[in-house]
Amino acid sequence: MTAAGAVERPGIRRLRVLSAVAAGAMVLVGCTSTAPEAADPAKASLVEQHQLAGLDARQVIDQLDAMPVAERPDDLWASVEPGQLVLSDPTGERAETVLAMPAEEFYLSVAPYETRTHDCYFHSLTTCLGEMSGEPVQVTVTDDATGATIVDETRATYDNGFVGLWLPRDLEGTLTITRGDTSASSPVSTGDDDLTCLTTMQLT
Template sequence: MLSGCASVEASSTSTPISTDNDILAEHNLDGLDVGQLVNALDSMPLTDRPDGLTTSITAEALTLTDQHKHAVEVALPSDVIYVSIAPYQSQTHDCFHHSPTSCVGELRNVDVVVVVTNSETGETIFDENMQTFDNGFAGLWLPRDIQATITITRGGQAVTSSISTAGDDAQTCITTMQLT
């Protein structure tokens, strides 16, 4: 069964998070900047996911909530947004805001090539060979307020889709890209 909602470090996320909240310390995540925090959560093996910790990444923030309903919200940088993409072959799920601790895609730990092109300028803003995380997602830090085209290739299969990183409620979880 697949459920909702990986990773490139954001260069503008080097400021450590300062919080009195025990959630980060309890899960050995304290002292990390938001880019490191997102990467640690998204790249976590499925078997290591902590019980009782839920997460959500919106265009504005990463939110962590524990089993006691204590929550901490960490703002994303003002110039980039984290978008997690789970390409698939035969099974997918609906998702809008990525959840590193509960989302699972079909193609776990597979090599893919990801190319992102700014639709307005034609500039290639991301072009890398990646491996999806154990959760089946590849995570990208993309510039805010752009319209882009994403192409994912795996072996002889490819898929292209449009994405927008504009607005406070931009989609952070893409699960509709079927490789054919």
């Protein structure tokens, strides 16, 4: 019902529902706020424009996540999803490119922090920024089902404050990150619906 007891017309009700669905979809985009506009098919592809032609999803991810922040392109979004890497142009000049993720591997990018973090679900390789840039951390991942150690090594966070981890798919495990006398642990999972951007590990 609308004001003064009037009945809302079906067309208006449907428009409101569609608007709500579109707004909700925006939440799934990691560390970005707006969607690209319509692409110009006459433009060079995104992989050609950014010298990524011939690279697979893993190679693109490793290159972009480790890229110094000052060198990151502002006309490329790269969203890491469990099954695909989505490259898009925020200016709308070039068509979206989708690359399949490795069948047996899952990419999880983790931003440990002490005081400042941000919400994220799908990691954005060119826009996500964590608090700790270039910091050495000890990273351990164990398989909860078997107790096996999947990762146990010292890593340095990338310039964007993240540590990138290639993990086996369908893992239910525990991630521990240690820096000096501070540490944090978090459950991790690598299924088809899981997050690729972990920003909730506060080192204490």
